[in-house]
Amino acid sequence: MSDTNKNLRHYSPIDLLMMQVDNGLRTMFGKPLVTERPDPQDNVTTEVKQELAATEKTFSARLMRINHAGEVAAQGLYQGQALTAKLPDVRDKMQRAAAEENDHLAWCERRIKELGSHTSYFNPVWYFGSISIGALAGIAGDKWSLGFVAETERQVVKHLNEHLSTISENDIESRAVLEQMKIDEGRHATVALEAGATELPVVVKSLMALTSKVMTKTAFWF
């Protein structure tokens, strides 16, 4: 167990709340606290980088904006979950996954800027929407909030596969980010399942897919 995890057990509810507020502000407006992992874009050497056509750039930027918006929502979800988790053990287990979502957030934002575009104007909406859902699921119980995380991660992997099949083969940097995110999200789903996630009812899963559709359609343009 890391030192951070050991310390987390001793935080009061107010401390935890302040940490979430700090994390929320960083997610929407500042610099997220990333892990020690390198940005996959840095592994792309200049020899393999490709010049992108204007249309390829625009399309990539739109997809990366969707992914960034998804990561903003993931932050809200994990923070809502952490705020309401009944067992400190559950919160600890999910902490590393939440930190890796910050990596995704930073990687996507950097790529969007390099492609000459902007993050979603609706980020605060995605954030507050998902922190509320995460907290509500947490109030229902750890197994439900973990189930929510596991299902979200599964749906994100599906999205990433779709993006990888539509984004230009020439956009090596965006693809490197998406490939690493896909590996991470799959692992996050496993972590949630191992921490005690329960399978969500089909109606909830469908509602989640519908909400995600609204977010992806909006973030593609704005």
Ligand SMILES: [Fe+2]
């Ligand atoms: Fe993520």
Ligand SMILES: [Fe+2]
């Ligand atoms: Fe994840």
